[in-house]
Amino acid sequence: MSTKKFGWSTNEFGWSTNEFGMTTIKFGQSTIKFGQSTIKFGQSTIKFGWSTIKFGQSTIKFGWSAKKFGWSTINYEFRINNYEFWEKEFGERTINLELRIMNYEFWEKEFGERTIN
Incomplete structure (x- = not known):
C-alpha cells in the first residue's frame, strides 16, 4: 500500500496496485467507492448505472452513468500523478467525469460552493 494524492485534493488515500475496485476515497466528508458504483456527498447518494x-486490471466503464440524475452539472477532474500503471495502461493521467447533481442544498452546506473543477 502506498499513499497518493489527487492533484486538486488535500486529502490522501491509500490504494492497492492490484485492484482499485473496492477501495474507498474520501474527500472531506464525502466518500467515493469505485466498483460498488456509489458516490456519497454529505447526506446524498449518487448511483451510477x-x-x-x-485500476490495475484496466477496466473503465461509465456507460450511461450520467443518467438517474436529471440535475444541474458539476464537472470533476481527477488528476492522477505518477501512477505507473495509469501511464502504461491508458497513456494519460487525467479522468474527466461529468455528473449531474439536482439538489445543491447539501452541496453548499457541506462544501460551500456548487462547482468543483
Missing part, C-alpha cells in the same frame, strides 16, 4: 472502475 453500470459504471465500473478497476
Whole structure:
C-alpha cells in the first residue's frame, strides 16, 4: 500500500496496485467507492448505472452513468500523478467525469460552493 494524492485534493488515500475496485476515497466528508458504483456527498447518494472502475486490471466503464440524475452539472477532474500503471495502461493521467447533481442544498452546506473543477 502506498499513499497518493489527487492533484486538486488535500486529502490522501491509500490504494492497492492490484485492484482499485473496492477501495474507498474520501474527500472531506464525502466518500467515493469505485466498483460498488456509489458516490456519497454529505447526506446524498449518487448511483451510477453500470459504471465500473478497476485500476490495475484496466477496466473503465461509465456507460450511461450520467443518467438517474436529471440535475444541474458539476464537472470533476481527477488528476492522477505518477501512477505507473495509469501511464502504461491508458497513456494519460487525467479522468474527466461529468455528473449531474439536482439538489445543491447539501452541496453548499457541506462544501460551500456548487462547482468543483
